[in-house]
Amino acid sequence: MSEHEQSNGVFAEAATTEQLNSDSQSATLANGLTQAQQDSVDRARAYAHELQQTVYKELLETERKLKEDEAKLPLGTVNPGLLSGMDPRNASVMSRLYVGSINFDLTEEHIHRVFSEFGTVHSVSMSKDPMSGRHKGFGFVEFDVPEASSLAMEVMNGTMLGGRQLKIGRPNNYNVAVAQGFEPPPPERIYVANVNEAIGEDSLREIFAPFGDVRACVLAPDMTARKHRGWGFIEFGDPAAAEQAATAMNGFSLGNLVLRVRKCVVGGPLGDGMAALGALPPGAAEPSNQQHPPAVRPPQQVMDVVASINKNIIGATTTEEPLLGPHPPAHEEKEEEVSRIVLLVNVVGGRAEVDDELAGDMAGEGTKCGRLEKVVVHIASPQELEGISNEVSIFIQYAEPASAARAIALFDGRWFGGRQISATLYDFDKYRMVTSSDTMVFIP
Secondary structure, three states, rough: OOOHHHHHHHHHHHHHHHHHHHHHHHHHHHOOOOOHHHHHHHHHHHHHHHHHHHHHHHHHHHHHHHHHHOOOOOOOOOOHHHOOOHHHHHHHHOOOEEEEOOOOOOHHOOOOOOOHOOEEEEEEEEOOOOOOOOOEEEEEEEEOOHHHHHHHHHHHHEEOOOEOEEEEEOOOOOOHHHHOOOOOOOEEEEEEEOOOOOOOHHHHHHHHHHHHOOOEEEEEEEEOOOOOOEEEEEOOEEEEEEEHHHHHOOOOOEOOOEOEEEOOOOOOOOOOHHHHHHHOOOOOOOOOOOOOOOOOOHHHHHHHHHHHHHHHHHHOOOOOOOOOOOOOOOOOOOOHHHEEEEEOOOOOHHHHHHOOHHHHHHHHHHHOOOEEEEEEEEEOOOOOOOOOOOOEEEHHHHHHEHHHHHHHHHOOEEEEEEEEEEEEEHHHHHHHHHOOOOOOOOOO
């Protein structure tokens, strides 16, 4: 074969191969795509897979970390339920109360102030009439922990506030939240609220030590103010000690505040308490040095310990003066230290003459002398009756001492219902202790 013929054969074979390749590229596959299109799809899939293994994976990991960070509890959390992994929604329901029969003149601020002695009030919401803008006489109070809501319900249900008897209950979904389950409370643990800010964890531990071995004492810290929030938990080594402490200490005065104590509702870790403040960066604001309240007599079991603590708080021993009875105004150099509390006696003959309108009637007269903050009708206990002639006393708390002085001039010697009223100024710290458990309260 000649060279010319061989050359023609090579060119013919190349042309045939190119034609076959072109036909294969244009041929339709079973999925309706051409081979070229299928190759493009495969390359796109390979690229997407590569992105998923790199960029997308990093994005998903970042999102996962953000969700984990959101689920983490803040530093200093003292909430056994949440620390044990309890569903926050169920914990919220168990910490919430329904409050009904609220005086229409009371605001959310009033309710917040009244209920705050049982623990930190997370929120107060009152249903309002869209037409008038006034609340409908009921609402919800939510605390930080379930123990606070249980304590508030036990104490406040049926309490007279603003001339109306409060009705306290649980929200409708409470049983559903409880049914979800939670860690059972340890029988040796108690909840303590309304703790004076001058009494720390070590002092509180000493106060409760006479009841038994105190294994843990944790107060919830305020990470901003660097002080405790007035409530926490105490855990004993023996359940009997916890039971005795809860019974004996509930309702007793300490540092001019009445302790609120009960057994726990939910179990779980206690948290770090005030020790969490050590993790704060330097330079955070320290709490201001406020005037400490005077000491008071605690229960007999802890008198020695508390006397020492109170002495450190105010630098003075407890007073032996009677709680009730006339108290002349103290002659202090500073006007702001003069009492703004007025004590009225002989307004009624006895508890049989006390009705729901009495506090409101006294408030109506008292407002003539200046802005008043509260009126309390106090019925003396058998121990208080020694040395006083009338078991019913009425306290008027004014915003300014000058208003209290005007009230003395208005009420003292005045006749009311056939009785001559006696009006005197009364020590503010003793007033807070005497009236701490009273239920007939009028707040304008």
